[in-house]
Amino acid sequence: MKEVHVRVSGRVQGVGYRYFVRDMAMSHGVTGWVRNEPDGTVSVSAVCDEAILNDFLSAIRAKGDPVIRVTEMHTEWHEAASHGKGFEIRRHV
Numbered sequence: 276m277k278e279v280h281v282r283v284s285g286r287v288q289g290v291g292y293r294y295f296v297r298d299m300a301m302s303h304g305v306t307g308w309v310r311n312e313p314d315g316t317v318s319v320s321a322v323c324d325e326a327i328l329n330d331f332l333s334a335i336r337a338k339g340d341p342v343i344r345v346t347e348m349h350t351e352w353h354e355a356a357s358h359g360k361g362f363e364i365r366r367h368v
């Protein structure tokens with residue numbers, strides 16, 4: 276089991292991107308969370324098998340979406356501590 280932390284830049288706030296990421300996670304069987312950051316980026320933490328996570332990362336690029344524009348994705352991979360349950364939209368604290 277792998278965990279990937281992603282920082283997504285572009286037009287990703289105020290366009291439904293967190294809900295899009297949550298829907299993609301649920302359809303791929305990925306657990307974790309997504310949240311807006313104060314600097315205008317979006318952070319994602321996702322846990323699943325590496326092959327599924329790669330498909331998930333490709334999906335959350337949102338290519339072809341008329342509103343969302345992902346310009347950069349910075350990823351950090353780790354061994355997952357646990358699988359977790361569900362996928363949630365978090366509020367920045």
